[in-house]
Amino acid sequence: MVHYELPKLSYHYGDLEPFIDEKTMQIHHQIHHQSYVDGLNDSLLKIGAASHPKYISSILSDLKSVPEEMRIYVDFFGGGFENHKFFWDVLIPDGGDAPGGKLADSIEVYFDTFENFKKIFSDTATSIQGSGWCWLVFNHTFHKVEIISTPNQTSPWTMQKTPLLALDMWEHAYYLKYQNQKLDYVHEWWNVINWDFVENRFAEVSG
């Protein structure tokens, strides 16, 4: 069985200021993400470790392989673990601007302009009722990029879609700094996106 650990960040908690504040980053990583790590390890132990040696994204892609009574826990804690790990990866101090390369081309094909893409993504994110995530994903079936939202900690992997960009819309991701001003949080978040990472990931998964 894979034993999961809290991943280290490649930047300091305060490095995303003023867009994402240090205290939020610290609590989000050390407390919230840690709780998903622990919940995932506990859930996998209950399932029977030896039969699930695969990495969590593979397990999420095939949730039916998990005993039915444990699926909601693997969906929640496994998604929570992997979603946050990915979320940290798409953030970077002094990020922002816009993507280039093949990803920029694909965004123009499906969303006309980058500005329009940002608008649809932001609208999708702020329309989420309750806790959830907003995503740019790669849909392998139709070989295209898509904007989707998922409830709670559900991962796009459970729909066989590959995450390219993630935005955590749980209150714990923004409430300390932005309170109920979700729109401001989303608006500022565009300043800390690691587009090089997102572009490379798109190039990798789209072949």
Ligand code: MN
């Ligand atoms: Mn979160």
